[in-house]
Amino acid sequence: MIHLDNVTKQYDLPSGKLGEIVAADRLTMDVPAGEVFGMVGPNGAGKTTTLKMICGLQSPTAGRITVNGIDVQKEPEKAQGHIGYLADFFSLYDDLKVWEYLDYFAHAYKMDPALIPSRLEEVIRLMNLESKRDELISGLSRGMKQRLGIGRAIIHNPPLLVLDEPAAGLDPKARVELKDLLKTLHADGKTIFITSHILADLEEICTSIAIMEKGRLLRAGRLEDVMREGQTVRRFRVKLAAEGFALAGWLAARPGLVEVAAEATGARFGFAGDDAELAALVRELVAAGAAVCGVEELAETFERLYSRVSSGEVM
Amino acid sequence: MSLLFDNPELIRNARIQLRPGRMIAAAVICAIVSVTVWVSVLHASGDLSMDGLRGAGVVFALILYLQVGILLIGGGIFCLQSVHREKELNTFDYQRVTRLTSLELAAGKLFGAPILMYFVVLCLTPVSLAGAFAAHLPGLFVAEAYVILVLGSIAFHALMLLVSMLLGRSGQAVSMLLFLLLVGFTSIDFLDARSPWGVHRLSPFAAVDPFFNSHYSDWTDRFFGVRLDHAEVLIVLYVTFAAWFLLAVVRNLKRDSSEYEILPAAGLFGFVMYVNLLMLGFVSWGEINGTTIRQGADVLFDATATVPELIAMSWWSLCLLALILLRNREQVRRRSRRLAGGAANWWAALWPAPYIALGAAITGGGAVAFAAYHREPGNNWHVASYYVVFLVLWFSRDALYLQWMYLRRAKYPLGSAVLYLVIFYLCATILFSTFNFYDTARGAAFTAAFIPSAFFALNDRLWGPAMRVWMIPLFLQAAAALVFAWLQKRRLAEFVSEPADRAPSAEIAQSA
Numbered sequence: 001m002i003h004l005d006n007v008t009k010q011y012d013l014p015s016g017k018l019g020e021i022v023a024a025d026r027l028t029m030d031v032p033a034g035e036v037f038g039m040v041g042p043n044g045a046g047k048t049t050t051l052k053m054i055c056g057l058q059s060p061t062a063g064r065i066t067v068n069g070i071d072v073q074k075e076p077e078k079a080q081g082h083i084g085y086l087a088d089f090f091s092l093y094d095d096l097k098v099w100e101y102l103d104y105f106a107h108a109y110k111m112d113p114a115l116i117p118s119r120l121e122e123v124i125r126l127m128n129l130e131s132k133r134d135e136l137i138s139g140l141s142r143g144m145k146q147r148l149g150i151g152r153a154i155i156h157n158p159p160l161l162v163l164d165e166p167a168a169g170l171d172p173k174a175r176v177e178l179k180d181l182l183k184t185l186h187a188d189g190k191t192i193f194i195t196s197h198i199l200a201d202l203e204e205i206c207t208s209i210a211i212m213e214k215g216r217l218l219r220a221g222r223l224e225d226v227m228r229e230g231q232t233v234r235r236f237r238v239k240l241a242a243e244g245f246a247l248a249g250w251l252a253a254r255p256g257l258v259e260v261a262a263e264a265t266g267a268r269f270g271f272a273g274d275d276a277e278l279a280a281l282v283r284e285l286v287a288a289g290a291a292v293c294g295v296e297e298l299a300e301t302f303e304r305l306y307s308r309v310s311s312g313e314v315m
Numbered sequence: 316m317s318l319l320f321d322n323p324e325l326i327r328n329a330r331i332q333l334r335p336g337r338m339i340a341a342a343v344i345c346a347i348v349s350v351t352v353w354v355s356v357l358h359a360s361g362d363l364s365m366d367g368l369r370g371a372g373v374v375f376a377l378i379l380y381l382q383v384g385i386l387l388i389g390g391g392i393f394c395l396q397s398v399h400r401e402k403e404l405n406t407f408d409y410q411r412v413t414r415l416t417s418l419e420l421a422a423g424k425l426f427g428a429p430i431l432m433y434f435v436v437l438c439l440t441p442v443s444l445a446g447a448f449a450a451h452l453p454g455l456f457v458a459e460a461y462v463i464l465v466l467g468s469i470a471f472h473a474l475m476l477l478v479s480m481l482l483g484r485s486g487q488a489v490s491m492l493l494f495l496l497l498v499g500f501t502s503i504d505f506l507d508a509r510s511p512w513g514v515h516r517l518s519p520f521a522a523v524d525p526f527f528n529s530h531y532s533d534w535t536d537r538f539f540g541v542r543l544d545h546a547e548v549l550i551v552l553y554v555t556f557a558a559w560f561l562l563a564v565v566r567n568l569k570r571d572s573s574e575y576e577i578l579p580a581a582g583l584f585g586f587v588m589y590v591n592l593l594m595l596g597f598v599s600w601g602e603i604n605g606t607t608i609r610q611g612a613d614v615l616f617d618a619t620a621t622v623p624e625l626i627a628m629s630w631w632s633l634c635l636l637a638l639i640l641l642r643n644r645e646q647v648r649r650r651s652r653r654l655a656g657g658a659a660n661w662w663a664a665l666w667p668a669p670y671i672a673l674g675a676a677i678t679g680g681g682a683v684a685f686a687a688y689h690r691e692p693g694n695n696w697h698v699a700s701y702y703v704v705f706l707v708l709w710f711s712r713d714a715l716y717l718q719w720m721y722l723r724r725a726k727y728p729l730g731s732a733v734l735y736l737v738i739f740y741l742c743a744t745i746l747f748s749t750f751n752f753y754d755t756a757r758g759a760a761f762t763a764a765f766i767p768s769a770f771f772a773l774n775d776r777l778w779g780p781a782m783r784v785w786m787i788p789l790f791l792q793a794a795a796a797l798v799f800a801w802l803q804k805r806r807l808a809e810f811v812s813e814p815a816d817r818a819p820s821a822e823i824a825q826s827a
Contacts, residue, residue: 062652095331107323108413
């Protein structure tokens with residue numbers, strides 16, 4: 001769906017500051033159709049610039065971007081017909097009514113006029129804004145405005161949604177609603193390219209992920225591959241039914257175990273071996289007199305992986 | 316899609332600005348104003364049925380004046396905000412990603428932003444037409460006045476739309492002030508004001524003139540000595556200028572602002588030449604020389620006296636051409652990526668000198684030719700020719716300097732470059748005046764290598780005794796231009812080598 005080929009964006013800092021920024025440094029990646037692709041990175045990593053280049057709002061200094069096979073620079077209007085875009089900081093036309101706002105964009109995207117009324121009602125229903133249909137936008141809450149913004153992005157039924165920090169500033173309830181909405185849109189076959197600082201949300205909804213910093217991609221791929229790629233050891237927790245066994249010391253003395261840490265009722269450790277080796281280890285532990293009542297694998301969270309990747313712990 | 320009646324941007328503006336409550340309020344205010352004007356004029360003249368410029372004719376003229384003010388100034392301010400405000404609110408990107416073409420978006424904004432002003436003008440029209448009818452004003456004059464009102468407003472609105480698109484985060488207040496100054500300047504009747512131009516006022520306020528001023532029975536301008544009806548002149552000017560401005564808006568409106576290029580170099584050059592042609596055509600020769608035009612065999616003008624005046628007139632348009640043609644770092648960076656070594660050759664390093672030199676040659680040559688046409692042959696031809704060559708080299712030198720400085724890594728590269736240039740000219744002027752360099756032929760020729768003031772004052776007394784010495788400034792100008800071109804070439808080479816200087820990208824980028 002999206003293809004970036006050696007895309008670079010370089011520009012001078014805004015007036016008042018001296019220097020240059022490489023917001024995107026020879027980015028090359030593919031986002032297949034049907035993915036929910038999350039992009040994370042610190043502020044200033046180049047995420048928004050990348051999104052804007054995909055939407056044809058900014059031109060790359062070098063490189064080529066295609067959306068659905070259409071060159072965004074050569075045929076921006078054609079490519080934009082396939083894209084629904086939501087910016088990070090946005091406002092709507094407060095003096096328009098909800099239906100007027102969607103109607104404006106439906107016509108601006110040059111939808112078939114005969115289809116517009118039914119599509120309007122469909123989107124208003126999908127965004128759960130039926131009761132606000134004839135209200136002025138100025139009277140909507142932040143969450144409703146965000147939903148209306150997404151409604152605008154999907155009004156022309158584009159196959160690709162590009163969302164920049166859609167969850168920013170939303171209360172917990174609105175965030176849950178947003179996640180549900182994105183899952184619904186994904187289930188409808190939309191490809192979603194999303195950036196967010198809320199990593200737990202991304203981990204929940206994304207099928208692919210990219211980590212970006214200083215204009216470069218540090219990691220990109222399917223979520224499970226990225227998670228596995230950064231993981232050199234698996235982490236486990238052993239629980240004991242009774243005290244009296246120096247579990248942490250016993251584990252630390254074993255070759256191949258790392259990051260051993262004692263806990264109240266057991267210990268945690270890192271282990272590079274496979275399941276058979278783990279089984280052998282547990283057998284030895286039981287034989288040594290430990291009252292083992294449980295062994296669980298600790299899942300790597302995306303948040304932790306991101307922290308390790310961005311700090312250079314994992315490259 | 317119809318450009319106007321089915322234009323979503325126009326409809327959006329109409330929905331916001333023409334809500335029933337606001338329309339009713341505007342209509343009521345217009346009705347009150349109309350009645351007030353009508354009653355006041357009736358009270359003052361005592362008889363509305365008088366013909367011509369009395370009675371109801373005054374009602375027509377007053378309302379028309381009001382309509383021009385509302386549509387021209389009110390609409391201009393709305394247009395000035397139309398793109399700039401959207402950028403501030405972050406809604407403009409949403410318009411840019413729609414499938415509206417630049418032309419549709421521009422047309423929607425041009426007629427949509429001031430739509431409330433059009434409505435107010437419409438509300439005032441019945442009473443003005445009633446006044447015109449009661450005063451037995453010729454229908455053609457009335458129609459002509461409204462054509463001038465609408466076309467003139469569109470031309471000014473198109474300019475404001477262009478300014479709104481180009482505005483950064485600040486500058487709106489300054490732009491508004493400049494807009495009002497422009498309206499004020501173009502509302503001067505140049506013929507009445509004894510200015511160098513033989514043309515009546517150019518703003519749409521001119522629509523009222525034939526009704527307010529009885530001496531306008533001969534409402535004509537002189538273009539290269541030919542008498543033209545002022546209404547026709549205005550219509551041609553409005554249409555052509557609106558077309559230029561709209562072209563600039565349309566080709567940039569949906570672009571990334573860092574890539575704005577007001578017009579292609581050739582188009583911009585054409586625009587500046589058009590402006591110069593108008594200035595040259597409307598020059599009132601008698602005013603320039605401080606004499607009146609005389610017929611017969613007498614020498615009316617001396618090229619040495621007239622040409623510098625004409626060149627000075629075109630100076631501002633050439634400065635504008637140079638400033639717009641200058642390439643910023645982003646444009647050069649993009650060219651470097653596209654053309655590699657070709658972006659740093661000598662031809663690239665001469666940018667924008669070829670256009671500036673050609674413009675200076677044409678305007679200077681045009682001035683010389685036109686001055687020569689109006690005088691006896693054989694007098695100071697070589698001085699006038701010298702002007703043209705000097706002008707070409709002088710403009711090229713400064714343009715190359717500005718371009719070189721503009722490519723520096725600095726907070727305000729162009730602003731500081733212009734500032735240094737102004738300081739240079741100021742200091743040179745003070746020094747040369749202090750040491751009386753302008754008084755001798757050799758001294759004046761020496762100063763011409765630095766500043767053009769001596770060149771503008773060049774006359775027989777300074778030229779004759781030191782003709783060869785005056786060639787030295789020419790060569791020095793050319794040498795300085797080449798030095799700045801060489802410096803620019805070095806800077807361009809830095810851009811070409813830029814990517815190689817950076818560390819290679821992370822090789823991790825891969826397919827999802």
